[in-house]
Amino acid sequence: MKIELIQTNYGKSRVRVVKVKRDGDYHDMKEFFVNVQLEGNFEKVHTDGDNTGLLSTDAMKNTVYALAKNHDLNSIEEFGLFLSQHFLDNTDNVEHVTVEIQESLWRRIKMSDGSYHNHSFVSAGNEKRICLVERTAEDVYVSSGIQDLLIMKTTGSEFWGFLREQYTTLPDTKDRIFETSVKATWDYLTEEGIDYNANYAKVRQSLLEVFATHQSLSVQHTIYEIGKTVLESCADIDEISFSMPNKHCLLINLGVFGMENNNEIFVPTDEPHGLIEAVIGREILDNE
Numbered sequence: 001m002k003i004e005l006i007q008t009n010y011g012k013s014r015v016r017v018v019k020v021k022r023d024g025d026y027h028d029m030k031e032f033f034v035n036v037q038l039e040g041n042f043e044k045v046h047t048d049g050d051n052t053g054l055l056s057t058d059a060m061k062n063t064v065y066a067l068a069k070n071h072d073l074n075s076i077e078e079f080g081l082f083l084s085q086h087f088l089d090n091t092d093n094v095e096h097v098t099v100e101i102q103e104s105l106w107r108r109i110k111m112s113d114g115s116y117h118n119h120s121f122v123s124a125g126n127e128k129r130i131c132l133v134e135r136t137a138e139d140v141y142v143s144s145g146i147q148d149l150l151i152m153k154t155t156g157s158e159f160w161g162f163l164r165e166q167y168t169t170l171p172d173t174k175d176r177i178f179e180t181s182v183k184a185t186w187d188y189l190t191e192e193g194i195d196y197n198a199n200y201a202k203v204r205q206s207l208l209e210v211f212a213t214h215q216s217l218s219v220q221h222t223i224y225e226i227g228k229t230v231l232e233s234c235a236d237i238d239e240i241s242f243s244m245p246n247k248h249c250l251l252i253n254l255g256v257f258g259m260e261n262n263n264e265i266f267v268p269t270d271e272p273h274g275l276i277e278a279v280i281g282r283e284i285l286d287n288e
Helices: 043-047 057-070 076-090 196-213 219-233 282-286
Strands: 010-023 026-040 094-110 116-135 140-153 178-188 237-251 266-281
Touching (some): 026 057, 057 076, 140 196, 178 196, 196 219
Antiparallel strands (some): 094 116, 140 178, 178 237
């Protein structure tokens, strides 16, 4: 019997960085986590314990810090491209580099006079900006995204006409709370000349505006409308993927207390939840 090593990769995860860019009293700040994974000719490391040519994960961590110092960090995508190119160029036996970056978002504090403070920030909550960069000697792939964007609207959402069978108890509704935590990732038609910040801002704003104004007949219905709007307004984007749990707010029965509940009092529940996912691409639009 022959034993073979089918696939291997290794790297450093959750390298946490805060970078402050100072212009006198005015500061910009970014906080992010970096995951680096390398693939290549590492068979002897596994089979023979031969670490010759193996870049330590500690060195990967240090590389993230050093390159963050020398990069302007205009966007996490640009830093991911810079970082992946460094590992590919400077490590002989590496054939495939994957860099994932998750940015924790901070907003400048707004003062009572309407101005924004020069060097003080408030957390934007759980929402993250994310990107994935994969690079080989022949090709590079970039994906951008939003994660843990918690949104809710208290009307403008329906769900009715669905399949009914022996285990169905859910009633039809023409007016319900719609709450979800969005993960959206998008791929680009090219990696040349992309304004990653502008695309991120446009996708996020489109997502929020469609969610707020769309008369939703299901989570699926709203996902498609968001994706369609994004692709119509962002020429650089090839396709966009969504993962949106349906976080239920259940109407409480106040009748036992002799009270009416006119869609006012609910209990929010995180589990179990529906999970709706979809990918919308330009081919869908072209076939309409």
